[in-house]
Structures are given as C-alpha cells and as structure tokens.
Amino acid sequence: MANWILGLTGGIGAGKTTVSDYLSQQGICVVDADVVAREVVEPGSQGLEAIVSHFGKHILTEEGTLDRQALRAIIFADEDEKNWLNNLLHPMIRAQLLAQLAHADSDYVILSAPLLFENTLDKYCDKTLLVDVPVEVQIARTCARDNAHQQQIEQIIAAQMSRADKRAKADFILDNNQPLEAMQAQLAALHKSFLQLAEANHA
CATH class of the missing domain: 3.40.50.300 (P-loop containing nucleotide triphosphate hydrolases)
Known part of the structure; x- marks a missing residue:
C-alpha cells in the first residue's frame, strides 16, 4: 500500500x-474509481457477464458494451436491483482500487x-x-x-x-x-x- x-x-x-x-x-498518481468501475464491466469481463445474465441482453448496446443509461434507469426505479448491482460490483471495484494503490509510486x-x-x-x-x-x-x-x-x-x-x-x-x-x-x-x-x-x- x-x-x-x-x-x-x-x-x-x-x-x-x-x-x-x-x-x-x-x-x-491518481487511482480513479470511475475508471475502475468502467473496467470491471468491459466486454469479456466477469462483471458484464453477470449483469447480462441478471438483466438480459437488452442491457447491451448494439456494439456489445454496457448500455449505462438503460441500467441507470432500472436501478433508480428499483432499490432491490440497485442493491444487487452494488453487491456485485463494489467488491470487484474495491479489490482493483487497492491493487492499484499498492502499485502507485x-x-x-x-x-x-x-x-x-x-x-x-x-x-x-x-x-x-x-x-x-x-x-x-x-x-x-x-x-x-x-x-x-x-x-x-x-x-x-x-x-x-x-x-x-x-x-x-x-x-x-x-x-x-x-x-x-x-x-x-x-x-x-x-x-x-x-x-x-x-x-x-x-x-
């Protein structure tokens, strides 16, 4: 660290x-949670696979990336879905942040x-x-x-x-x-x- x-x-x-x-x-050195939050849901990531499995393929854009506006609309309307998403992504983001902080010089x-x-x-x-x-x-x-x-x-x-x-x-x-x-x-x-x-x- x-x-x-x-x-x-x-x-x-x-x-x-x-x-x-x-x-x-x-x-x-800047370790940016916004950047890491995007990295953990990039195409091919475990995060994006789990999101598609949960919400369905309509949560993707035509290019196969996460449709953030569609996801935002869902989680602002449904507290349970918001909690599910947070429970999925927060541990991934936290682990990545701590790894980057440890290597920063x-x-x-x-x-x-x-x-x-x-x-x-x-x-x-x-x-x-x-x-x-x-x-x-x-x-x-x-x-x-x-x-x-x-x-x-x-x-x-x-x-x-x-x-x-x-x-x-x-x-x-x-x-x-x-x-x-x-x-x-x-x-x-x-x-x-x-x-x-x-x-x-x-x-």
Whole structure:
C-alpha cells in the first residue's frame, strides 16, 4: 500500500476531474474509481457477464458494451436491483482500487471516487479533499456537459450523501465555484500541504 493516500471526492459536476488532472500534472498518481468501475464491466469481463445474465441482453448496446443509461434507469426505479448491482460490483471495484494503490509510486497517491464517503473508501485514506460547489451549480454544469435532463441529475444528487454531510466529513475543502485562477492557487497551496504531510509520514 502506498504510504500516504489522499481521498478526492465531489458531487457530480463539482469539477473533481479538473482537480485530479492538475495534481496528475504535478506527478501525483491518481487511482480513479470511475475508471475502475468502467473496467470491471468491459466486454469479456466477469462483471458484464453477470449483469447480462441478471438483466438480459437488452442491457447491451448494439456494439456489445454496457448500455449505462438503460441500467441507470432500472436501478433508480428499483432499490432491490440497485442493491444487487452494488453487491456485485463494489467488491470487484474495491479489490482493483487497492491493487492499484499498492502499485502507485509518487510522493503521495490520490484515490478519486465520487462516492468516497458513501462507500467507506475514506478508511483507506490518510486525508480527504472535497471539491465543493453549490447544488445549483452542480445541476447547471452537468446538464450543459452531459446534455442530461435536470430531473435525472437531481435524482443522482439526491441518492448521494448531502453536501453538508460531505463538508463535515472532509479534512480539506476546495471551493470550485470561483474563477479558475483563484481555484488553481488554492489547489497549489493544498498540494504543497499534502507533500509536507506525506513527507512527515515517511520520516
């Protein structure tokens, strides 16, 4: 396991990827739960085979990949199906994340996960950073980026831990509802702090 792990989280549309991209450019390894979640359901994977066996072939696109929108519609409408899917995928994702964290090699390592607190992944982290914006900004950004319906975005936000609870749990909070230059200055200062914490941990 890497010596010092920063848990990075933020709601949909908060700008978590912008932050992880910046820190990656500083030479920090990023282990991304979103990427791993896609890998465990790629064509030919055990995850995708189990999903097709459970839901049927209509859950696939014409190309044979997972139809995420169709799956999302099912699990938002049916709590039992959502639980079944989580029980299937979460252990696979967790095992892959831990393997990647163990092999990461940089001054500190980022575990980036939108559901860091909800899925108790923060227990693997030394500190946590929340990328924070108001809910109305999340909705506006995501609708513009994904061409999604506002109601669907609101459902996703409602299914996650509240903004207030995330703010209470996080060790550090980055305000991403400010001009890019100001946000990057705040992030650069945080990066410096994380390097110092990691170095102190190695001492």
